[in-house]
Amino acid sequence: MKSTFQPDKNGYFGQYGGAYIPELLYPNVKEIEDHYIQIIASKAFQQEYKSLLKDYVGRPSPLYYAKRLSGKYGTHIYLKREDLNHTGAHKINNTIGQILIAKKLGKTQIIAETGAGQHGVATATVCALMGLDCTVFMGEKDIIRQAPNVARMKMLGAKVVPATSGSKTLKDATNEAIRYWIQHPHTFYLIGSVVGPHPHPDMVARLQAVISEEMKWQLLEKTGKENPDTIIACVGGGSNAVGAFYHYMEEKDVELIAVEAAGKGVYSGKSAATSQLGEVGIIHGSKTILMQDDYGQIVEPYSISAGLDYPGVGPLHAFLYDTKRAKFMNATDEEALQAAYELTRIEGIIPALETAHALAVLPKLIFDKDQVVVINLSGRGDKDLETYIKHLKE
Amino acid sequence: MSLIASILKKKSSNVLSIYFTSGFPELNDTTKVIEVLSKSGVDFIEVGLPYSDPLADGPTIQDSSQKALKNGMNLDLVFDQLMRIKTTNTTPLVLMGYLNQILKYGEDKFCQRMTDCGIDTLIIPDLPMLVYEEHHRELFKRYGINHVFLITPLTTDERIRKIDSYTESFIYMVASNTTTGAKSNISKQQIDYFKRIESMRLRSPLIIGFGISNHHTFIEVCKYANGAIIGSAFIQFLKVNGVKKIPEFIQNITRSVY
Numbered sequence: 001m002k003s004t005f006q007p008d009k010n011g012y013f014g015q016y017g018g019a020y021i022p023e024l025l026y027p028n029v030k031e032i033e034d035h036y037i038q039i040i041a042s043k044a045f046q047q048e049y050k051s052l053l054k055d056y057v058g059r060p061s062p063l064y065y066a067k068r069l070s071g072k073y074g075t076h077i078y079l080k081r082e083d084l085n086h087t088g089a090h091k092i093n094n095t096i097g098q099i100l101i102a103k104k105l106g107k108t109q110i111i112a113e114t115g116a117g118q119h120g121v122a123t124a125t126v127c128a129l130m131g132l133d134c135t136v137f138m139g140e141k142d143i144i145r146q147a148p149n150v151a152r153m154k155m156l157g158a159k160v161v162p163a164t165s166g167s168k169t170l171k172d173a174t175n176e177a178i179r180y181w182i183q184h185p186h187t188f189y190l191i192g193s194v195v196g197p198h199p200h201p202d203m204v205a206r207l208q209a210v211i212s213e214e215m216k217w218q219l220l221e222k223t224g225k226e227n228p229d230t231i232i233a234c235v236g237g238g239s240n241a242v243g244a245f246y247h248y249m250e251e252k253d254v255e256l257i258a259v260e261a262a263g264k265g266v267y268s269g270k271s272a273a274t275s276q277l278g279e280v281g282i283i284h285g286s287k288t289i290l291m292q293d294d295y296g297q298i299v300e301p302y303s304i305s306a307g308l309d310y311p312g313v314g315p316l317h318a319f320l321y322d323t324k325r326a327k328f329m330n331a332t333d334e335e336a337l338q339a340a341y342e343l344t345r346i347e348g349i350i351p352a353l354e355t356a357h358a359l360a361v362l363p364k365l366i367f368d369k370d371q372v373v374v375i376n377l378s379g380r381g382d383k384d385l386e387t388y389i390k391h392l393k394e
Numbered sequence: 395m396s397l398i399a400s401i402l403k404k405k406s407s408n409v410l411s412i413y414f415t416s417g418f419p420e421l422n423d424t425t426k427v428i429e430v431l432s433k434s435g436v437d438f439i440e441v442g443l444p445y446s447d448p449l450a451d452g453p454t455i456q457d458s459s460q461k462a463l464k465n466g467m468n469l470d471l472v473f474d475q476l477m478r479i480k481t482t483n484t485t486p487l488v489l490m491g492y493l494n495q496i497l498k499y500g501e502d503k504f505c506q507r508m509t510d511c512g513i514d515t516l517i518i519p520d521l522p523m524l525v526y527e528e529h530h531r532e533l534f535k536r537y538g539i540n541h542v543f544l545i546t547p548l549t550t551d552e553r554i555r556k557i558d559s560y561t562e563s564f565i566y567m568v569a570s571n572t573t574t575g576a577k578s579n580i581s582k583q584q585i586d587y588f589k590r591i592e593s594m595r596l597r598s599p600l601i602i603g604f605g606i607s608n609h610h611t612f613i614e615v616c617k618y619a620n621g622a623i624i625g626s627a628f629i630q631f632l633k634v635n636g637v638k639k640i641p642e643f644i645q646n647i648t649r650s651v652y
């Protein structure tokens with residue numbers, strides 16, 4: 001599929017993307033760039049990837065018609081149940097794919113960054129599965145607020161290294177992972193979202209594309225049409241959203257809605273709504289939209305949700321924003337919490353805090369009664385119970 | 395010819411360059427540090443432009459950058475400071491900063507202010523060669539600015555040759571696969587790499603940096619290159635001992651060399 005939403009040969013989506021990396025990283029990135037497309041396209045990879053997704057992850061993930069939620073909003077809402085995947089989020093689609101690529105490249109040591117800890121857990125899981133060594137970088141602040149995932153990673157045999165610089169969150173964990181990669185060029189950096197230098201955003205997008213690939217036939221079965229009217233997903237780096245949008249980007253009649261974290265309010269100074277607050281800039285080797293001050297210093301973001309607490313977005317999202325192909329909305333901490341309580345009470349599903357942001361735009365949208373809306377339920381809320389309970393009491 | 399190139403023409407061995415972060419330890423120390431370094435006989439000075447997320451830097455330079463930013467350092471201020479010593483300073487300066495700062499400031503404005511300060515050499519560690527070829531080569535040429543490329547033990551010969559052909563000042567030879575940070579020894583593996591590059595007989599002078607920290611490591615790497623850059627070890631010294639003691643640090647590095 002050649003389209004406007006595929007990167008060019010240097011990894012650009014319009015003006016965004018590329019590989020803005022120090023020479024120290026050039027050979028590491030080049031090795032992946034030279035091989036990833038070929039590996040992913042190979043029959044051996046496809047067989048193993050598909051079989052692991054089916055029998056290990058539990059795919060296809062159900063497309064569930066949320067009857068009571070639909071009733072409340074007077075429309076037809078389907079939930080793409082990525083929360084039911086093994087390890088509890090969409091992140092494992094990507095880690096299964098990348099671990100197979102790593103193995104093909106002969107790598108034995110894996111590193112990753114994590115925010116919410118979902119990607120860290122998904123990485124530690126596939127490393128255990130393949131018998132590979134695993135080191136996960138995680139911001140000190142996130143280690144505290146996502147403690148259950150830290151325990152899971154450790155039980156899975158991963159080493160969790162606290163990132164103590166900057167805001168001590170996802171951005172800083174990514175910095176530390178990249179610095180470690182510079183010093184250990186033979187490790188494989190298993191990146192967790194559609195961010196980083198080319199080819200990482202494209203590689204991760206291809207591996208998450210399975211979400212919308214399944215949506216097509218599931219919707220056909222359930223509604224008689226492959227295309228929904230609207231797809232809603234939350235955006236941290238943007239991988240679950242890209243996965244849910246991927247096979248619909250060229251279908252202009254499908255409305256794509258990306259939801260960012262507005263923290264205490266978009267303009268409160270405590271927010272992670274990158275598209276609203278950012279400008280063109282470079283972060284983690286990619287040209288994208290970035291929250292920065294007048295002198296190009298990266299601004300520390302804020303969100304209650306560790307997985308959305310990131311001052312950039314993937315380059316494809318920056319392009320979707322500029323071209324208006326996707327509509328960018330946002331939800332505050334408070335709105336996300338309310339949406340999480342709502343889904344829990346009327347559908348019996350406790351969503352991840354990240355996912356709750358996608359749900360939180362429902363009251364802000366006006367729906368037609370025949371509209372088919374898919375919300376990508378990117379993860380489950382077990383890891384966030386402490387936060388939920390604390391705020392429920394308040 | 396760039397100012398650095400003319401220095402390197404006159405002196406082809408044991409060239410000593412010091413990197414420091416502007417606005418560190420105190421906001422107005424930038425010019426003082428340059429003055430003292432200059433008097434101490436340093437051959438050229440790298441002025442670091444503090445950045446919030448310096449990917450190629452280890453903890454020491456990360457910390458000095460954070461401190462400088464807290465002190466209120468920014469590009470306008472650093473150019474104001476450097477402008478003030480333009481006529482008195484006799485040691486060539488090189489600027490080192492990350493691409494995002496320069497993009498946000500405005501690339502033309504950056505180049506203009508830099509040349510106004512009499513500086514003609516720039517290191518942007520995260521400027522990819524591809525983007526340089528498509529855009530910055532032309533831009534820098536208009537302002538008479540030379541960009542310094544880094545090479546590492548994993549840079550291919552083909553790429554090194556290309557870098558050599560683009561270079562008008564020196565090639566920054568990263569001593570090992572590391573971020574910046576002081577180390578006390580040079581390994582056999584590093585020496586093999588230095589020898590391999592030496593045997594390529596490049597047209598550009600080679601200056602080795604990252605991990606050079608003391609007299610011993612300085613002398614050792616100078617056997618294989620025209621000189622070396624010391625950064626983190628200097629910053630650590632400066633943090634503990636202050637600006638006045640800088641000459642001690644430099645004498646300690648160079649000792650019997652002169």
Ligand SMILES: Cc1ncc(COP(=O)(O)O)c(C=O)c1O
Nearest residue numbers: 118193236237238239240307379
């Ligand atoms: C459940 C869940 N959803 C969403 C995200 C945000 O990441 P992305 O935007 O890459 O999907 C995370 C990240 O940790 C997550 O755990």
